[in-house]
Amino acid sequence: MARRRRTHTMKILDWLGVDPMGWFLGDKDVASRLIQMTMIVSQTNDPDDIKKAFFGLLEPVKDKLPRIFSLLFLSGKMSSALLAYELHIGFRIFAGRFIGGNDMPSIVRTIRSYHAKGIKVNLDILGDAVFSEKEAQKYIDDYCLLFSELPKYGINASHDVSASIKISAAYSQIDPSNPDYSVGVICNRLEPFFVLAQKFGFNIYFDALEREYREIQFRVFERMHKKYGDTARFVVQSYFKDSLGMIDRLAEMRVRHGSPVWVRLVLGAYHSFEQYTARIRGQDIPVWTVKEDTNRNFRACFSEGVRRSLCMVSGTQNADHILYALKNGSSGTQLLRGMGEPYAFGALVPQGFPVCFYVPVVLTKSFAQGIGFLIRRVDDNTGPESFLARYFGRKMKGAVRTLKEGIEEIEWRKAA
Amino acid sequence: MMIQNEYFRNEPQEDFSDPHIIAKIEQGIKAFESKWFGVMKPRPVIIGGDEDNTGDYMDIYDPARRFRLLGRVRIATPDNVEKACLVAHRAFQKSLEFFWDDFDGWLLGRKRVIQKALELIREERYIIAPLISCEVSKSLKGSFGEIEEAIDFGEYYLSQVDALFERVRTRSDIETEKNMRIPVPRGPTVAIKVWNFPLSLSFESIGASYLAGCPVLFKPAEQSSLVGYYLVDLLLRAGMESDFISYLPGYGDIGEALVKNPYTAHICFTGSMEVGHKINVAAAVAVAENPYAYPCGTKRIEGELGANNPMIVTRSANIDDVVKAILVSKWNQEGRKCSALQRLFIVASPEHEFSKALMSRVIGGASSFEYGHPVFGKKRYSNNAVIDGEAFKRIKDRINECRKIKEPLLEVDLSDMEEDGYFIGPVIFEGIPHDSSLVREEIFGPVLFIFFVDSLEEAIRMANMYPHITTGIFTQDAKEKGQFIRGMMTGGKSGLIYVNREIVGAVAGQHQFGPINQSGSGYKLATPNRMRLFVNEVGVSENFLSQGVLFKNE
Structure with missing residues (x-):
């Protein structure tokens, strides 16, 4: 109702x-x-x-x-x-508009509505502002609860539902200066969720985080990937100046572990924040500050990932990037709920490309837990370098047309 | 009103997301272990470059592993103090002549020493950090932060020292006179420094004093004498003249002798309010009793003393931000910071949904801290021990006294760790009378007092009742921000007012750290005024007019 x-x-x-x-x-x-x-x-x-x-x-x-x-x-x-x-x-x-539900029935409805349109779903339980171990444990317990309940509603591996988790929310005392211990605690805490995911055939993406947690995130991913194979999947933020280095580390890991490595390549979720933080800390700005530089880096990372046999998924709202990925060996396209619908329904799904929607959810009556995410979305999309700020409203229709026309021009599709 | 912009670039913070940095930290810890750890030969008293190994010595234990001896340090004697002060006095006189005869050469030499010292601190930081962490039980992250702060102080004072010695000509339109204002170094400095920032605050006083031309008689806190020794050794390696720095570890009697000595001109003291007031009196009385024996005249005292810092939270504040700020402001370094939060005022009733949500998350967060050794062990803990047995007992006694009035909202029991070190977990009290001495006196430990108040006005009035170094508010209401800043400004006690951020973690050259009122003399660290403590300004006025005729031979 x-x-x-x-x-x-x-x-x-x-x-x-x-x-x-x-x-x-x-x-x-x-x-x-x-x-x-x-x-x-x-x-x-x-x-x-x-x-x-x-x-x-x-x-x-x-x-x-x-x-x-x-x-x-x-x-x-x-x-x-x-x-x-x-x-x-x-x-x-x-x-x-952005959050896909706040209890099991509403979340299940959302998944089904996407699935009915041939779209996969990636669920992210919001609430990553974690200050206590109780909150951290609840964060993981909520994932276990959600993903163990889904099969009861008839949603199983065939629906290709995946999860996005933030490892910083899995341990309230996470400490970048002490990575080994933090890695151990987080891996232990994630263990039941991975067991569950493997049992039901879901995948788990290690979602984008602030830079200071990146090394811990990589090490946790390395351990989980070694143990659970491609159930564990990684997110690379291409706005970092050194993100090609991360692609390199992932490619080496693929060879070492001998199992596929899935990478969702995004522009990045904390563009302004990384710049503020670096200035406060007196460090070099770690992100590209000119949009075109980020775009170039996105393309470079994507191509390098494909070249090194990583399964590259684009996770961006930029029509040019989506098109570039589709032309260059993309393993999928991920879009944001509340933003990516015009691309999905206007261009990608009708052309038969696999699409996955990133759907944030909460498991509380109120949407308060999602406030941090909502504010970041607003901030991301209203900044001077924002893609959506430029492609808002009518301009969005133009972007969809560009994407559609671009898809029709893809050589291998023409040949097919 | 005109606002002037000041630009200063801070030392970059250590980037812990870089695996190469983590590897360097590991190497540094190993080097520290092999070179420093458990060296049983006592570190000597140093005067004029000479080491004195004759006196008694004190053992320095690791507060987080209380039976592990970290090292030994000789205790300075009254004779040492006499000798050191005389050496400093002579060095100062000699330096003054150099200052007058070849100012540029004099200043250049001083700058080079500090530049070299900063270079050495940067190079050796991976060894210095574990030393600080072990000696005063501070997280490695905190120790690196302290090292960066020390470098900031040095760089800042280097950037200001030219301006400090600028000579000013006044009324140059009057052709019959030449009037000059000339800054001149004042005399030897006594630096009695505290243990909670043993490197940065010591280097701050020593560096500023040295650049201003004043020799330093350095008495580190007895709990952090090893870091003090490292610093003096580093300064000597950097080329500081050996008669410009003395290392005089010891207890209160050494500090007292330095304060009263005729050859000392100013005293930089960081410590308790009680001792600060005693120093003020002792220095004044000593000079007053025999003024002609004191070549530098009246002593200047620069104190950074105790405080009882308040934070106010209103219901318009963002709860996530507030929780984070309270956890950091109170329990970062276990409340052992002079800017640490002691009194939290929540403008709401305890039953209000905001209070309930806030309290439950603060209690949850504080309960989740993990305690242990900052350097050695399976984990390098960020929450560590209090400094020594005396502090441990003092804090525990206060907690027990408060408990007689009301049971705490939270008391994390770390009694199973007391065998290892002086660990005290977070404690939160609500309902202890604000005018009780239990609340009034600075706790300098992990105990938080919470007060629910009806209005912001009441919160401001209560916050202003006790001296404090920092204060802060969390609100998104512009009127409340204005009311708070006005209230704290006119209250006359706040040296540093924060809005919507934690009240600890002041950064040199960025935040205006420098206590006022009962908490300090008001000099802001890393500001141009700070260095003026160490100079006198002398006026020179020359008349060119004689017999109605101008004789001007410039």
């Missing part, structure tokens, strides 16, 4: 031409205040706190906000409870 209401509301918003993501694309100050407001709404039910924050943050920029906000100001003046209710509804709609 709730899902139907959400879908219905989204359709009305689409018809009205209202896209919440668009609100974040304009004025930086407005975007920042909206993000702060979203965070507050996500973490509290106290109507008075919500009203105070709403008026404190948004009243100074009232004139720059979309018209729909005037209704909220009106509600707020009438009743703080009404305003809080409306904002919570709004937050759930916004979160629902």
Whole structure:
């Protein structure tokens, strides 16, 4: 029922031409205040706190906000409870665009709806802000719970569902200065999930992380891949200046272990954060800061990966990259829920290319756990170097057309 | 209001994501073990480059393995102090002449020594880090951070020393007079330094003083005398004149003798508020009783003393950010930082969903810390022991006193580790009266006091009741930020006000670290003003007018 209401509301918003993501694309100050407001709404039910924050943050920029906000100001003046209710509804709609469910039935529905369209699903349980061992254990337990429940709903290996995990969330005391111990703890904690994944035929991707955890992540992956083969899969962020070196290490590992190594090549999830952190630490900026450099590096890593017999999957929203990967031995295309639908339904699926959607989920009643992910998505997509900022709205249709035309021009397809 | 921009590039932090760095750390630990670990020959007192091996010695134990002897250090005697002060006095007089006769050569020599010292610190950091970690029980990451801080201090003062000695001509439009303001070194410095940052804070005082032309009489904390020895040895290897640095390890009596000695001009002291006040009195009384015996005159005291640091959290704050900041501000280095959090004010009732969510996550996070040795063992732990048996007893006694009033919200029991080292797990109290001495006195350990208050105004009033070095707020409300900064500014106790970040981890040249009020003399470390402590400004005024005629032969 709730899902139907959400879908219905989204359709009305689409018809009205209202896209919440668009609100974040304009004025930086407005975007920042909206993000702060979203965070507050996500973490509290106290109507008075919500009203105070709403008026404190948004009243100074009232004139720059979309018209729909005037209704909220009106509600707020009438009743703080009404305003809080409306904002919570709004937050759930916004979160629902990116987050694929918050309990088993809703997650299963999402998987089935993708599967019905011939699309695979990669599930990521959000909630990686982990400070205690209880939270870290729960993070892994949730994965075990989710993936052990899926077969009961008839979702099995044939659905080709995979998981994305963040190893930093598997150990609250993870310490880059002490990698060996951290690797040991994390491997032990992941063990039951890998046993489960192997039993039911799911795969597990080691998701993109901040740079400081990269070495630990690689070592954990190395151990799990050695033991569980290609059930363990890796994510490489091509915005790092030295990501080709990582491709090299993975290729050597493939030879050593003698089993396929699957790599999802993404641009990277913490582009701004890596730059801020490096500046604070006085270190060289580890990421390419010019978009075209990242693009070149993406292409270089992809080709090198294919050349070295890695199973390369593209994980980007950039039509040029997707096309490049398809032309150069791609083993699959992964897209983000809430962003990649036009590519999938407009170009890839009709042409018979394998597509997988990265679907974040939560296992709590509220979507609060997903707030970090949502904010990063907003930040990623509204920055000056962002692809989506450039290909938003009508321009997106152009990008889909480019992709479609590009696919038709692929030589081996023509030949076929 | 005009805001001036200051630019300083910090030493890059160690990149632990680089496997080559991890390999270097391993090698450094091995080298430390073979060269330093358990050397039983006591490290000597050093005066004028001469080693004195005659006195008594003290044993220095590893706080995280309390029965393991790390090394031995000779204890300086009153005679040593007398001799060292005289050597420093003579060196200073000689240096002053050089300063006046060939200023450029004089300054260049000093800069080269500090540059060389920084080079050596960089080269030897993989040995220095485990030494610090073992001697004062600090995480390796923390020790590397301290080394980077020491380098920052050195680089900063190198960048400022030219400006320090700039001579200023005043009223050059008056042709009958030449008026000059000339900075001149003041005299020997006593550096009585603390154990919690044994390298960086010692090097800060020594480096600034040396660059300003003042010899240093260095008394490290008795708990960190090995790091102190390493530093002095390194400075001598860097080419520091042997009569410009003395190494005088020992206890309170050595500090007292240095403070009262006629030849010392200023005292850089880092330690407790109680001792800081005693030093102030002792230095003033000593000079007042016999002023003509003191060639440098009144002594200047630069103290970084104790504090009771507050943090305020309002309900608009992002909980993830707050939890992280509380865990770091309170338990990083087990609360053994003068900027560590002691009092947490939450502007909400204890029953409010925000308080419940925050407290449950803070308690969960604090319960998850893992304790052990920072260097040796299966894991290199980030949470370690308190410094010694005395600190252990003092903190435990305070916890027991608080318990008589109310049971703690959290007390992580590490009693099974007490046999090995002075480990105390995180403790959180709520409901201890704010005006009780149990809350008022600085704890310098892993104990947090929480207060739920009705309003931000009340939180600010309570925060301002006790001296503090740092303070902070977490809020996303612009009005609350403004109210807080105004309240803390006008409260007159906060030396460093943070907004939406942890209240520890000040970085030289970036954050304005320098306590005021009861917590310190207000000099900000790594700022141009800091070096002025070590100089006098002398005015020279020459008249060219005689008999109504101008005789100007410049």
